Amino acid sequence: MTFSFLMAIPTSMAKASPSFVCQKCGAAYNRWQGKCESCGEWNTLVEEAGDSGVPVSIRAKRRGRPFKLESLAGKSVDAPRLPSGMAELDRVTGGGFVRGSVLLVGGDPGIGKSTLLTQATSLMARSGHRAVYISGEEAVAQVRLRAERLGLAAAPVELAAETSVEDIIATLSEGATPRLIVIDSIQTMWTDTVESAPGTVTQVRASAQALIRFAKKSGAAIILVGHVTKDGQIAGPRVVEHMVDAVLSFEGEGSQQFRILRAVKNRFGPTDEIGVFEMTGLGLREVANPSELFLSERDLGSPGTAVFAGIEGTRPVLVELQALVAPTTLGTPRRAVVGWDSARLSMVLAVLEAHCGVKLSGYDVYFNVAGGLRINEPAADLAAAAALVSSLANSPLPTDAVYFGEISLSGAVRPVAQTAARLKEAAKLGFARAILPETARGDAPSDAGLSLQTVGGLTSLVADIAARGTPRPAGRDNAPAEKNATPARFRRNEG
Numbered sequence: 001m002t003f004s005f006l007m008a009i010p011t012s013m014a015k016a017s018p019s020f021v022c023q024k025c026g027a028a029y030n031r032w033q034g035k036c037e038s039c040g041e042w043n044t045l046v047e048e049a050g051d052s053g054v055p056v057s058i059r060a061k062r063r064g065r066p067f068k069l070e071s072l073a074g075k076s077v078d079a080p081r082l083p084s085g086m087a088e089l090d091r092v093t094g095g096g097f098v099r100g101s102v103l104l105v106g107g108d109p110g111i112g113k114s115t116l117l118t119q120a121t122s123l124m125a126r127s128g129h130r131a132v133y134i135s136g137e138e139a140v141a142q143v144r145l146r147a148e149r150l151g152l153a154a155a156p157v158e159l160a161a162e163t164s165v166e167d168i169i170a171t172l173s174e175g176a177t178p179r180l181i182v183i184d185s186i187q188t189m190w191t192d193t194v195e196s197a198p199g200t201v202t203q204v205r206a207s208a209q210a211l212i213r214f215a216k217k218s219g220a221a222i223i224l225v226g227h228v229t230k231d232g233q234i235a236g237p238r239v240v241e242h243m244v245d246a247v248l249s250f251e252g253e254g255s256q257q258f259r260i261l262r263a264v265k266n267r268f269g270p271t272d273e274i275g276v277f278e279m280t281g282l283g284l285r286e287v288a289n290p291s292e293l294f295l296s297e298r299d300l301g302s303p304g305t306a307v308f309a310g311i312e313g314t315r316p317v318l319v320e321l322q323a324l325v326a327p328t329t330l331g332t333p334r335r336a337v338v339g340w341d342s343a344r345l346s347m348v349l350a351v352l353e354a355h356c357g358v359k360l361s362g363y364d365v366y367f368n369v370a371g372g373l374r375i376n377e378p379a380a381d382l383a384a385a386a387a388l389v390s391s392l393a394n395s396p397l398p399t400d401a402v403y404f405g406e407i408s409l410s411g412a413v414r415p416v417a418q419t420a421a422r423l424k425e426a427a428k429l430g431f432a433r434a435i436l437p438e439t440a441r442g443d444a445p446s447d448a449g450l451s452l453q454t455v456g457g458l459t460s461l462v463a464d465i466a467a468r469g470t471p472r473p474a475g476r477d478n479a480p481a482e483k484n485a486t487p488a489r490f491r492r493n494e495g
């Protein structure tokens with residue numbers, strides 16, 4: 001009896017042994033090493049007080065407490081979802097904020113996370129729900145200033161500049177349960193239960209854990225803002241991504257006004273929907289028809305651009321694909337892609353080379369999706385191939401045409417889903433013809449309002465485009481120097 005008591009003392013009272021935690025993936029080691037074996041990253045191990053996130057004093061004393069098990073068929077207290085009032089945000093979350101859920105919003109600094117969430121909390125507060133905005137990065141005055149700029153200063157949002165998780169939970173436990181709580185950002189939060197410095201993986205994880213527990217217990221929806229590192233991951237809290245119910249990523253080109261909100265993970269909704277916003281002097285404006293926005297700055301009549309009729313989630317989106325094929329001066333030609341999968345580009349280039357006699361080994365290839373959109377659909381293959389051949393052959397594509405279709409390794413053009421929706425959107429935006437897979441004609445409505453031009457194989461498309469063009473000078477040395485200059489947008493993507 002006494003013996004077992006004595007045995008318990010050393011573990012509970014001894015100082016926790018130091019542990020080295022990878023700041024990227026959260027793997028723990030008991031001594032320092034240069035490389036994290038779990039994620040392969042170098043110099044990411046930082047010494048943190050080894051801990052499980054539960055205070056030692058509690059861990060030693062606490063015994064299990066029996067709890068009541070519930071049935072699946074219980075009655076839910078309130079409407080489980082509450083729409084934010086921003087249609088684009090609701091589209092991405094799957095219809096609004098779920099009670100007791102925790103959402104992580106990641107994005108580059110300055111992309112507009114605080115702006116988006118200030119707008120969302122204000123709308124929520126205006127419609128009579130208790131909404132709280134806790135800023136760990138900015139002073140109350142700064143947050144107010146932003147709200148004033150957005151014309152939302154009068155909204156009854158409850159505001160604080162706080163970083164202690166315990167204080168925040170104690171404050172929010174009083175009074176009516178808030179319907180929405182924004183924590184901006186999770187990296188600035190700290191909890192007493194662990195000794196590590198704020199911003200370390202251990203702190204971020206423990207703080208997130210405490211807030212998630214609070215959300216589940218109280219039924220409040222919590223939005224955590226997370227920073228993104230230079231390689232695009234949510235800094236530190238990779239681990240947090242697994243703990244929260246949904247991860248949204250807010251993306252965009254700094255120089256452009258478009259912002260795209262995308263669900264990376266969503267336990268309560270789809271992950272293929274995007275929300276499109278435009279950053280204006282008065283905050284984020286929702287863009288209900290993204291095609292108009294993505295096509296607003298088209299370079300009409302220049303070779304190397306094709307309009308792709310795509311589908312994002314449930315919504316058709318027309319977007320311009322741009323290709324530049326220019327003679328290379330390098331031994332290994334450059335392939336740079338923004339907004340599309342580089343493996344997919346390589347595949348299309350290989351098919352063009354193998355089946356259509358398009359020799360691209362002496363050319364640099366730059367490929368870009370306009371407007372900062374990221375395309376994941378194989379349906380973009382045909383439009384991409386058209387843009388590439390158009391650039392190589394110096395042959396502008398018809399400006400009133402949209403393209404879609406998947407290219408197989410054999411060079412055949414395969415049908416894709418939702419032909420009717422794609423055609424309808426194109427007709428709505430004033431396009432007159434669609435270039436689509438032969439087999440897709442059956443899916444097209446008879447009153448599509450477009451002339452349909454089907455292609456069975458890539459070869460005929462290539463021949464058609466090439467016949468109208470004036471090829472650029474081939475070879476490595478006779479190209480003007482600026483043809484080889486890397487366009488600014490691609491520079492940061494170079495290895």
Ligand code: TYD
Nearest residue numbers: 109110111112113114115279280281282283
């Ligand atoms: P912010 O929401 O602070 O970004 P984050 O929280 O993601 O770091 O937004 C910062 C940028 O947005 C800043 O460069 C200014 C710009 N902005 C506007 O263009 N219009 C506006 O109405 C607001 C509030 C910000």
Ligand code: MG
Nearest residue numbers: 113114137184
């Ligand atoms: Mg911010």
